Amino acid sequence: MAIISRDFDAPLGTSAPTLEVPEVVIDRLPQYVRTLTQLLEDGVEVTNSQQLGAQLQVTPAQIRKDLSYFGRFGKQGRGYRVRHLLDELKQILGLDAEWNVAVIGVGRLGNAILNYPGFNPDGFHLVAAFDNNPSNVGTEVGGISVQPMTALAQTVVDRDITIAIVAVPSAHTQSVVDQLVACGVRAILNYTPINAQVPDGVRVRSIDPVLALQSMTYYLAYQGHPTNGHQKTG
Amino acid sequence: MAIISRDFDAPLGTSAPTLEVPEVVIDRLPQYVRTLTQLLEDGVEVTNSQQLGAQLQVTPAQIRKDLSYFGRFGKQGRGYRVRHLLDELKQILGLDAEWNVAVIGVGRLGNAILNYPGFNPDGFHLVAAFDNNPSNVGTEVGGISVQPMTALAQTVVDRDITIAIVAVPSAHTQSVVDQLVACGVRAILNYTPINAQVPDGVRVRSIDPVLALQSMTYYLAYQGHPTNGHQKTG
């Protein structure tokens, strides 16, 4: 039982990440990390599930339950030492490591991503950029020299790249994702509006502002759009 | 029973959107819309839950169940007419209307958003931009003249703006969101890494690439990061 400080005997070492911890829980941990980081910066040394819940708009019980999957980090009657809990969560999420990231596609969006300063403080280092278009290859974007796609496999190995950000035209998404998977990349942040198919063991997250807007309009549509009367078809 | 073609008597007209339809279902509908749009463009006239499920990596049963909240759109033995189902779903989501959107903050990120061509084809029109910084006010970004924040309330009314995209520095998020809510905006797409507090009836969706990356590293950390041995603290 070397891996996480949990004391049940789930079959570790299976290739699919079907550990005992529900995926929804994992998805919340980064938010806890962020809130704890904030508290730490504000000089708060001890917190509790009540306070964290208020910040995150989540019930205190949920926070306690989520944390209980990984260990006992608090002290009854007192709460959680902010620094301690933060360190534990970062370690659980693998955020105590530095991660090298490649950006595929240096069009308008890829450019914005490469120039975005928000990744580095969190341990994600954009270390390589690739593009299909010969006129982009060799240019510098965000301090990184753009390489041709043919250099992908070699650079992924040389630079120990484990994560890729895809910002290519929609039509190329699947092909680029296939190439990344073939190179051994197993975490992909997809900025295109395409549902790429990947084998088991590869994770894809999508950033899709249009989908986000479209799921909100449902609630707007009848809560009363000021001027625009929605007429039914059927 | 005017609003949606469903035949149960949930209390409509309540201010919070606690209709009978689960929120997870609403969140999936835009993806169905996208896939159907794709099929339509490819000239496919009839589809079925099997095919849609394969595209979306969702079980056919889930698609049928989701659709059943809104009506009976298919024909047994045949499937769904793509155009018909697409029209129905768009109507349900309010995507048969055009939505005017304001962008708050025209820094690097706001600039990228205002120049992003992906919103308009889906009926979202970026019609106004605001910034606090006097040196940005009056400039043109993405064909839109940047206004001061003081003009917000008036412009929201004049231009029938119902949705806002927030791309300001983190420290200003809550204040900007408060102003938007005060103006009557009830759907906000938040590009900052801050959890804004909003009253009931206001929807916030966040675009947060760092959180997306951080939830993937958990799975990478022990599936075997090529070189980097993760050592436990405790």
Add this chain to the structure above:
DNA sequence: GACTGTGAAAAGTTTCACAGCT
């Protein structure tokens, strides 16, 4: 024969409520 629409079962997730530690 093929597929939808849907109750009912199963699985997953959240919340409750309280024993137990500080």
Add this chain to the structure above:
DNA sequence: AGCTGTGAAACTTTTCACAGTC
């Protein structure tokens, strides 16, 4: 007294399986 950690209960969501229609 105050808060955590956690089984058990409540609730939500997904999947199953099949009657019904084309």
